[in-house]
Amino acid sequence: MGVGSFFTSKLDEAIGWARKYSIFQYPFVTACCGMEYMATACSHYDIDRFGAGLPRFSPRQADVLFVVGTISHKMAPVLKRVYDQMTEPKWVVAFGVCTCTGGFYDNYATVQGIDTIIPVDVYIPGCPPRPESVIDGLMKLQDKIATAAQRF
Amino acid sequence: MDGALILDHLRAAFGAALVEAHDFRGDHTAVVARDAIAGVLRHCRDEAALGFDVLMDLTAVDYLVYPGREGGSRFEVVYHLYSIAHNHRLRVKVRVPEEDAVVPTVMTVWPIADWMEREVWDMFGIRFAGHPDLRRLLLYEEFVGHPLRKDYPINRRQPLIGPRI
Numbered sequence: 025m026g027v028g029s030f031f032t033s034k035l036d037e038a039i040g041w042a043r044k045y046s047i048f049q050y051p052f053v054t055a056c057c058g059m060e061y062m063a064t065a066c067s068h069y070d071i072d073r074f075g076a077g078l079p080r081f082s083p084r085q086a087d088v089l090f091v092v093g094t095i096s097h098k099m100a101p102v103l104k105r106v107y108d109q110m111t112e113p114k115w116v117v118a119f120g121v122c123t124c125t126g127g128f129y130d131n132y133a134t135v136q137g138i139d140t141i142i143p144v145d146v147y148i149p150g151c152p153p154r155p156e157s158v159i160d161g162l163m164k165l166q167d168k169i170a171t172a173a174q175r176f
Numbered sequence: 177m178d179g180a181l182i183l184d185h186l187r188a189a190f191g192a193a194l195v196e197a198h199d200f201r202g203d204h205t206a207v208v209a210r211d212a213i214a215g216v217l218r219h220c221r222d223e224a225a226l227g228f229d230v231l232m233d234l235t236a237v238d239y240l241v242y243p244g245r246e247g248g249s250r251f252e253v254v255y256h257l258y259s260i261a262h263n264h265r266l267r268v269k270v271r272v273p274e275e276d277a278v279v280p281t282v283m284t285v286w287p288i289a290d291w292m293e294r295e296v297w298d299m300f301g302i303r304f305a306g307h308p309d310l311r312r313l314l315l316y317e318e319f320v321g322h323p324l325r326k327d328y329p330i331n332r333r334q335p336l337i338g339p340r341i
Binding site for chain 1: 315316319323328330331332333334336337
């Protein structure tokens with residue numbers, strides 16, 4: 025076994041460990057799910073424990089795009105642009121059923137799932153999801169970040 | 177003024193242009209011919225005894241599949257009027273056929289009608305002749321069709337639009 029291959033896999037783990045505890049989110053909040061997002065982010069549930077306590081309100085400083093709430097066709101180009109502005113590495117969380125599938129808004133105005141516009145890493149269903157579900161989704165995202173092949 | 181007296185006043189002033197009039201539990205409605213609608217509404221605002229200074233709402237109804245309305249005009253544009261001075265109300269309707277869905281604008285009477293007429297154009301595809309800026313209000317330019325028409329398929333998917341440069 026060469027020294028190089030052993031070193032590379034360990035470096036991946038070290039970077040993954042660092043990245044999963046420094047999640048700077050961009051909350052793209054459009055609807056009622058935002059209240060549940062705020063409840064999760066505040067002191068009762070305290071997502072600072074997972075290194076995700078600081079939302080950045082600029083996509084260029086953010087790692088994770090939290091899409092929270094219904095996305096209409098009119099809003100879709102804005103969401104795409106925000107995603108494109110984020111720097112690599114970046115992840116996307118679909119928060120609530122409206123972002124996952126369109127939810128019960130099967131109508132002329134609503135995008136039927138944001139994965140028709142941008143790639144999604146974690147889906148958190150619920151209308152709105154309980155803070156426990158959000159933290160569960162966040163931990164699944166952490167697992168995904170930690171075990172992925174790191175690009176840097 | 178009582179609603180029945182308002183209808184009597186309009187009937188005296190406009191005669192046959194008042195196609196139909198009825199009341200339901202104290203709410204009075206006048207159905208006016210399309211040619212006369214602009215004049216009737218201006219009269220409603222300017223006549224001191226009526227004094228309808230507020231256009232509460234301007235909307236439309238699609239009677240495509242409404243029981244008892246087969247063969248008639250497809251759309252109705254509905255004006256809800258209110259007088260602050262007299263504290264009375266009136267509903268005015270005008271029937272609009274599908275093949276010629278145009279109504280004169282009332283922006284010159286009540287400027288608030290600007291966005292209301294744009295919304296009706298957006299949702300029902302009824303044009304307002306004389307409106308200076310009849311663009312879609314709520315939906316976007318690329319939207320195909322008018323979603324509150326009864327023949328708009330409920331599960332139709334609009335094409336996704338890309339980012340604007």
